[in-house]
Amino acid sequence: MSKERFDPAQAITDEIIALLEEGTMPWRRPWRVAGGGMPLKVGGEGYRGINAFLLGLRAALAGYSSPYWMTFRQAKELGACVKKGARSSIVVYYGTATRGQSEPEGDADRSDGDVANSTYHFLKSYRVFNAEQVEGLAAAFHPEPEGAPEDGPEPVPEIQAFFEAVGGDVVFGGDRACYVPALDRIHLPEMSRFESAQAFYATWAHEYAHWTKAEARLDRSFGPSQFGNEAYAKEELVAELSAVLMGQRLGFWADHLENHAAYLGAWLRILRNDRRFLFKAGADAQRAVDFLTAAAGQRAAELRSAA
Helix, strand or coil: CCCCCCCHHHHHHHHHHHHHCCCCCCCCCCCCCHHHHCCECCCCCECCHHHHHHHHHHHHHHCCCCCEEECHHHHHHCCCEECCCCCCEEEEEEEEEECCCCCCCCEEEEECCCCCCCEEEEEEEEEEEEHHHEECCCHHHCCCCCCCCCCCCCCCHHHHHHHHHHCCEEEECCCCCEEECCCCEEEECCHHHCCCHHHHHHHHHHHHHHHCCCCCCCCCCCCCCCCCCHHHHHHHHHHHHHHHHHHHHHCCCCCCCCCHHHHHHHHHHHHHHCCCHHHHHHHHHHHHHHHHHHHHHHHHHHHHHHC
16 A cells, blocks of 8 residues: 655644644744744744744744754754654745756645646645754754743834834724725724733734735735635734734734634634645735835835935
8 A cells, every 4th residue: 555645735734723723823822932033944044934933833832942943864964863752843845846847855745837838836845853852952052042022011122113114004092903905004002002012013013914915015815805704814814924923023922813713713714625725824924024024124224324
């Protein structure tokens, strides 16, 4: 009997579904790791998109404080050894290739592509281990964890400066957080209305992610959207993942949606029906974070030039 081919998309989606079925959003846990929370490759480069989300989630669930992840081979090349019985985590690479062209190493999951142009899509998966699962690594792979920004109604200067530099029409006041597409405007309650600065910045990041969907920015749409339908739920998942990735970058965690039960049910339906949507949502979330980061950087550069 032939061995059943491993399906990384299905395995990862099933893992998230199992966690959501517990009735919580598992990424809403403060992962206190060195490097501000962003998972790092063995060379120090940060993971992006769905990989950053997944490894951050696994670090939170397992309690890892090191931000570094590596393959079995990379650990061996460093003169170290993966601990016996250590459970690996999956990271993925989604790309397009021409038939006959060599693909990166890893377990492959191909899908149909453009037959006329002899191209196809592929999803490669790799197994990695956190530095805390590896023995014999240099001390640099075990930096001291950074404390989370101090909770409270006071602004965190670096994070506040970043969000203010992004720009856009943001109105503070009232008791509702939302993005209004018709006005291209974000409404946020004052920070004093939040239980913590963490929750305030997570909410701002979430609404800024919605702001990026406008046609003049990233032009992201899942179809006609109204509260409770599938298009609405898909956009909310993208915004939620964007807040997680932004929190990794800036040093806060996503813990802000109040009516999360409604989202859980909708997201479970979506993920059960489409094993690849999580990866699309992760890619859209990374594009939103990249857009916001570029906007903030450009504004900061303009202010320096004008000074």
